[in-house]
Amino acid sequence: MTSPDGIRQDRTGTRALPEELDKDLTAVGLDQDPSAFRRLFANLAPRLKYFMIKGGMIESAAEDVMQDTMLKVWRKAALFDSSKASASTWVYTIARNVKIDRLRKEHRPEPDPEDPCFVPDDPETGEQAVSRKQDRERIQKAMAMLPPEQMTIIKLSFFEEKSHGEIAEMLDIPLGTVKSRIRLAFRKIRTELEGLK
């Protein structure tokens, strides 16, 4: 089975609930549970590969990034904290960094919480400390409210990892319009998130 973009698809692939992924990733981190890793692999590997091909990689490069990412997931799982991020978010950031390191051959500048200059978050109030599940649902609802022209740009940015310049070219709109739509989209999402509390 092939997608419209010519990516070979697997229709039988599993789709676990986000909470199940969080649980499996935690189990890998705590106990190096191989069956939990197998379930994570079945869910994540085919999507990571699809994600990378969709982002413009040739199949062999997408395979490399997927394998490298899954290896890092196994090795670094102890660092995953389900109270701070979803498994899907955590894996996304690993895959993105693998991809950047590959393309640029240099590490991406990132803040480091161990840095003496680092300014930590304010302690969370009870109201802010909502569960990841609720967070996810609220973000999903807020995203669903976006007008199509804003959602298209969000998807091209996250899904195909296109730069603003590439998006402007693809959609044949000025660069400034791409940027202003992104700003509008996030203003709307933040407003919706406030309202959904």
Add this chain to the structure above:
Amino acid sequence: MNIRHHIGDDTLMAYVNGTLEDALSVVVATHLAICPKCRRSVSLMEDMAGLLLMETEAAALSATEEAMADMIPNRAHPEPHAQDRSSRTQDYSNTGVPMPLAERMPTSLDDIPWRTLGPGVSHYPLPRASAQKVKGTLRLLKIAPGKVMPEHGHSGRELTLVLRGSYIDDFGRFQAGDIADLDSDILHQPVADTAEDCICLIATDAPLKFSGFFSRLLQPVFGF
């Protein structure tokens, strides 16, 4: 630190999806180290990307790829908890600036060998991470009290992070920790407005364009 000027969502999103130029990413990461508010925005964007990742179709895997599901747990050793990506080989704590910038600094902020650009204005271009031809510039800029930076516009994006002192321009007052996220075709002329030198970290993804006579004299020094 009371930060009043933050990174624009369009710039943050380019940082999150990995398409932001290296020089601009250094300034973004340096601001993120001291700004919990912008870090929350990054988390929101990464959550959205994670949700989109799980909504994608599943690509077909080869038999070799499928076998990784068993091979990885059998052969690879998990890293001990302490071996985080943050374990650095060097200690940057004496540079007095957040790590994403400290990694690119040759010395502490107090010992920078400034190069004079004009009366009261000096700069220091920072070495770039890769030898590959990279667009854009990354530099420290120092403006003496009351001095004006040459008025300039941009052909691309410019990020200015105030490290010490403060300045005023048409967009307001920028103090330590504040970031000015300026788009192309904006002209501005920052003035250092306290008794202290104003030291900024500036990145562009294209050379600056100066206007005016004085600035044209500086153009060969500044833009390249």
